[in-house]
Amino acid sequence: xxxxxxxxxxxxxxxxxxxxxxxxxxxxxxxxxxxxxxxxxxxxxxxxxxxxxxxxxxxxxxxxxxxxxxxxxxxxxxxxxxxxxxxx
Amino acid sequence: xxxxxxxxxxxxxxxxxxxxxxxxxxxxxxxxxxxxxxxxxxxxxxxxxxxxxxxxxxxxxxxxxxxxxxxxxxxxxxxxxxxxxxxxxxxxxxxxxxxxxxxxxxxxxxxxxxxxxxxxxxxxxxxxxxxxxxxxxxxxxxxxxxxxxxxxxxxxxxxxxxxxxxxxxxxxxxxxxxxxxxxxxxxxxxxxxxxxxxxxxxxxxxxxxxxxxxxxxxxxxxxxxxxxxxxxxxxxxxxxxxxxxxxxxxxxxxxxxxxxxxx
Numbered sequence: 122x123x124x125x126x127x128x129x130x131x132x133x134x135x136x137x138x139x140x141x142x143x144x145x146x147x148x149x150x151x152x153x154x155x156x157x158x159x160x161x162x163x164x165x166x167x168x169x170x171x172x173x174x175x176x177x178x179x180x181x182x183x184x185x186x187x188x189x190x191x192x193x194x195x196x197x198x199x200x201x202x203x204x205x206x207x208x209x
Numbered sequence: 210x211x212x213x214x215x216x217x218x219x220x221x222x223x224x225x226x227x228x229x230x231x232x233x234x235x236x237x238x239x240x241x242x243x244x245x246x247x248x249x250x251x252x253x254x255x256x257x258x259x260x261x262x263x264x265x266x267x268x269x270x271x272x273x274x275x276x277x278x279x280x281x282x283x284x285x286x287x288x289x290x291x292x293x294x295x296x297x298x299x300x301x302x303x304x305x306x307x308x309x310x311x312x313x314x315x316x317x318x319x320x321x322x323x324x325x326x327x328x329x330x331x332x333x334x335x336x337x338x339x340x341x342x343x344x345x346x347x348x349x350x351x352x353x354x355x356x357x358x359x360x361x362x363x364x365x366x367x368x369x370x371x372x373x374x375x376x377x378x379x380x381x382x383x384x385x386x387x388x389x390x391x392x393x394x395x396x397x398x399x400x401x402x403x404x405x406x407x408x409x410x411x412x413x414x415x416x417x418x419x420x421x422x423x424x425x426x427x428x429x430x431x432x433x434x435x436x437x438x439x440x441x442x443x444x445x446x447x448x449x450x451x452x453x454x455x456x457x458x459x460x461x462x463x464x465x466x467x468x469x470x471x472x
Contacts, residue, residue: 127254128252129336134268134274136252136254155339161339161341161370174366174367174390174394177397193254195369195371197264198276198372198384199276199278201336201338202252202254203254204253
């Protein structure tokens with residue numbers, strides 16, 4: 122199963138996982154974690170980035186692997202970072 | 210994973226918020242520029258992803274922490290790799306001169322032989338995406354309006370609710386690598402506020418800046434150290450244009466003007 126972890130940089134300097142998004146049955150992504158964060162993520166989606174920058178195309182959990190792949194482009198500030206796609 | 214022991218430290222050099230037109234190097238800028246780096250750790254996430262830009266958390270000797278983004282770690286977008294750290298600094302300069310107080314203090318600095326942007330770490334903060342959307346737009350409406358105007362001025366190609374923060378000091382806009390983007394790329398804003406009254410302070414600050422040839426020249430010279438002339442002059446024109454709109458329409462940006470908010 123493929124998944125991505127999203128880390129929050131805390132005041133003390135540590136990073137903790139605040140959400141985990143994984144591909145479930147049917148190829149749809151399911152996110153678990155901080156309630157408001159996950160709700161906003163699923164409701165508002167994320168942007169799609171390409172080599173030339175960001176498009177206004179939005180991706181949602183139903184977009185499956187593409188959504189997972191784009192998480193690390195959306196969360197890269199340091200305060201919120203997304204991992205590479207991991208496998209278990 | 211915990212990077213640093215002990216209590217976190219704010220950048221202790223307390224300063225009043227910027228007034229429009231402040232041009233001197235601030236105490237915080239000096240601190241970020243010169244304090245010895247005690248520790249530097251690559252953050253998880255960016256560390257493992259070779260396609261995404263690297264980000265480090267650095268601990269400054271005796272005073273505070275910072276986010277460091279080296280130019281060599283810029284891998285995305287490929288068109289801009291190696292330039293993003295300059296945009297981070299340029300965005301801060303615009304914010305400083307306009308007195309918007311949105312962008313944490315940002316300098317360009319070398320760390321372990323790598324040049325990049327060094328930005329004051331914002332403590333006790335919550336990312337926009339962690340906040341209920343309705344609450345955000347109610348409680349921080351004025352700050353979001355200010356950020357909207359700011360994003361037009363710096364022609365921000367990448368604003369969303371994961372690159373601004375909120376804490377007891379208010380709203381902080383971060384992640385300005387994709388500002389001053391190409392002319393054909395429209396700014397990507399978080400939210401627009403056409404036909405709503407803009408906060409008094411940004412109306413005043415923009416007018417004040419537009420009335421001061423000296424301040425405009427100082428900002429121009431500071432930005433020319435890192436960006437090309439065409440980009441800098443386009444930015445200054447946008448400031449002038451925005452100030453004129455707010456003056457003419459009594460603090461409101463009419464939706465009918467949307468097509469004219471150009472590069």
